[in-house]
Amino acid sequence: MAIRQVGRFNLKIWQIMLGGALAVLLTGQIAPADALRAIDIDVMLFLFGMFVVGETLVQSGFLASIAHRFFARAKNPGQVVLGILFGMGILSALLMNDTTAVIGTPLVLALAAGRHISKKLLLLALAFAITTGSVMSPIGNPQNLLVAINSGMASPFVTFALYLAIPTLACLGIAYAVLRWFYRSEFLPREFEDEPAQKPDPRLVLLAKVSLAIILLLAAVNILASLLTGSMLVTLPFIALGAALPVLVFSKRRFEILKTIDWCTLVFFAAMFVLMESVWQTGIFQSMIGSGMLSSIPALLATSVVISQFISNVPFVALFQPLVMEAGSGTAQLMALAAGSTIAGNLTILGAASNVIIIQNAEKQGVTLTFMEFLKVGLPLTVLQLIVYAGWLMVVG
Template sequence: MSFSLIITIIIFILISIRQWLPSWLRIWHIMSMGAIAILLMGEVSFKSAFTGVDWNVIAYLFGVFSIAAALYDSGISDRMCDYLNKHHPSISISLLFLMVFSGITAAVLTNDAAAVIGTPIALTLARLLKIRPTLLLIALCTSVTIGSMLTPVGNPQNILIAAKGHITNPMSSFALWLIVPTVFSMLFAFFWLLYVQKKWGSPCQEHADLPKPNHGSTWPAYLSVGMLIIMILGDSILISINPNYHLPIGVIALIACLPVYCFNRHRKTVLKEVDWPTLIFFVAMFIVTGAVLASGDLQTWLGPKINELDHPPLLTMISFWGSQLFSNVPLIEIYLQLLTQQSLPTMMLLSATSTLAGNLFIISAASNVIVVQQAEKFNVKPFSFWEFALTLLPITIVSLIFSYIWIVFVMS
């Protein structure tokens, strides 16, 4: 076993027991220390580590974080919650609103954007309802994950599959194959979380230390959102026509966030509110997973099975459990390099299982990490590793089994 794989396992263990570690130790600290250890031990060179980072994803996240910060600064979260508060919503209505809004946002703007935009909304709703923020934050995580499964731009792994999986018409293919599992999983998640809330049920006065929005000009943020949606959807259509007409998603996000920095007089506040710790987390994660891939441990463990990676049971097992160890984005990047057969059913099953794997552990999906670190930025303790896992375990099992049956036995 290589040193880099040992470090990866230690990172996973430390994150799983973080609730018993010092409160100042955040997820991005743990991942960063793992990356530094790998670099100091010479597992990868500094040049290889730099080139191994997917700067396209980093640029995309910076652009999305900037747009999300500008949206919050414009007061969108307050306006949404004020509207709900005027109509005296119940917990069930608020939960349904949050999940539908987050799921649609994830499908259109990707899961990471939905996580950033949805966190302050979830925290504000929890304060209005006088309940623990934990339920709504977990609901945000699972709805963002499930909703992102529906489109080729819903999450970074879907973008990789659409770009490298030889899918001729990504938008219609994802919608046709995955709309039923998405709707079923979202409905089951809603009713399960409603049941969980009734069990928790005690009022709570804990509230987030949310900074007051400046309520400045809203049009730069809305223009950025519109540009991001149009450019992502347009790029997806262009890819289906001719793969050579592809604009990297990082470039799209950087262009889309330009109105925020060019026309918003609170641009310094927006830049300050960008989630820099999460960007550092991603850089460190790419270094760690790149070192594991370079070590050859995975190829050795797979052995002759490496030629059977398109078989549904093996694909489901590896993509699901591999996402727990490496997170789903690096896992898909590795898996696509090892696959020899890239049929449409294989790509759809790979997308569904790697995406739904994000509902098991915090580290399984980047959007979960974003929600945790956004909440902690607002001085809220979101949820523990095991509280998240145990709450979402039924959702994970049911949605995964249903999706597998639908794709393998109904659609194929």
């Protein structure tokens, strides 16, 4: 995954993961029945539903219309960057980081062109916003979803908010300070030009609003039920599928939306479940982990950030979470695993799939970020954010 270039062939992340899954199947390292059982249907259904909602928001023009009105109020580059960090950060907590990456890349590139701000600055702001903001929600990213579902957490929305919302908001502020330091000249005042808003599709906009309302309503029901009874009434996959249902049933563009959702990421996850189950069955990964690492919050955070650079954060959590649970670690340790594996995406481009999505979509428009350009800003940011999360989780845990 780190190299991805083999001769003339530029391999995609999902192709590499699928190749690994096929390798263990064809060589008998895992039985076909075990491979099928390893695929987490709840996660697959949730991702499918959220991708349908995200694609609807894009194709309807609803999100672009909201963004146009939102950023029209920004009077200087600093306000634009703040808007991206907190706006996209909070959005990623609701719609999942990969979905927000697809939505946000053309948006920030248009903002950069219209307001004469560095495209690289706004792409970095988007990447850091999506990664950091997604930490505070069980549906903000796939690794959080794994933690919420596989741990049997009674009230994941409440738990993630209590443990991670405040430090996450603080870390978004830190991201602004770091970006302002490295791109000082870009924050000088300048004249902004008004950009024409995208013409929306009224019928699809209505369905997009209904889908968003369903997500917010069912999430609120779960939060209330968690506070009153200690358990959720509605499962996370049901929330996503319920939100996608109006589009799939009532939209005339349903097949167009289904055709353009991120099927490659779904293939990636199915293959990842098979490959990680095969690795787990060997016992090799378990033998490499010391028991002290599973109970220490700073060690969990640091390990999550480092290892996620090599095997990506979702496969890392798929392997590591069972060990944390078997060790009898508490909720604070699970939150450290979620936070560390997620902010790993702020260190390097390879730390999160959402970074790769942003770079690939930006390159289609002739803009890119190099590995070192990302690392130069991401390294100090990640260190500062690790300190914030470690300090907070050690206090509340």
